[in-house]
Amino acid sequence: MSDKTPVDFWFDPLCPWAWMTSRWVLEVEKVRDIEVRWHVMSLAVLNEDKLDELPEEYRELLETKAWGPVRIVIAAQQEHGAEVLGDLYTALGTRFHNQGEGPGKETVAAALKDVGLPESLMEHWDGTRYEPELRASHKEGIDKVGQEVGTPVIAVPGADGEQIAFFGPVVTPAPKGEEAARLWDGTLAVASVPGFYEIKRTRTKGPDFSNL
Secondary structure, three states: OOOOEEEEEEEOOOOHHHHHHHHHHHHHHHHOOEEEEEEEOOHHHHHOOOHHHOOHHHHHHHHHHOHHHHHHHHHHHHHHOHHHHHHHHHHHHHHHHHOOOOOOHHHHHHHHHHOOOOHHHHHHOOOOOOHHHHHHHHHHHHOOOOOOOOOOEEEEEOOOOOEEEEEOOOOOOOOOHHHHHHHHHHHHHHHOOOOOOOOOOOOOOOOOOOOO
16 A cells, blocks of 8 residues: 555546646645545536526536536546546546637547547447446545535645645646645645634636646
8 A cells, every 4th residue: 555645536537627726736746745636526527406507508518518527537536546537637627628629529439538448438428327436536525615606626634633624725837846835735724623624715817728
């Protein structure tokens, strides 16, 4: 067994903010004694009971583009093991967000090819075979932080052995090296305080993928 600290990370490949945070955590993995374990969550599942409350553009995104990619990801996990998730997420996120290809079928099929996974996984694009597993994975993550957040969710062991879980941090651009490590240390410091609830900072810029 690894003696590194496990860091559980729940993601939906559609989310650009989760993508930025995931690249930061991978930077942290280089400079802190941690090991990232990837899990699937779903913005479509998270919002399925409140679609009428969402802006039309976001509602359309969830209804038409959010289900296919996470179905492919959970199918890959179920059929090829959780160890494929990190590389598959990187391939998907690079194409979705860095290269701007969008989350369509052709892009997802190309990402599968990038990491040596079979194209036959695309059969699950419109299927529900692994929906129970998708919902269970989503529930495991979201139950740690509550329904009023999104992706990513991160959970780490606390000093008492219980997990500390939090949404985010949302960060752009993704810091590298010691800057990444300082943000990690600070995030754990505030998240480990029992009474800590929330911190926000107003920003006007969208995600910056230029340094990835």
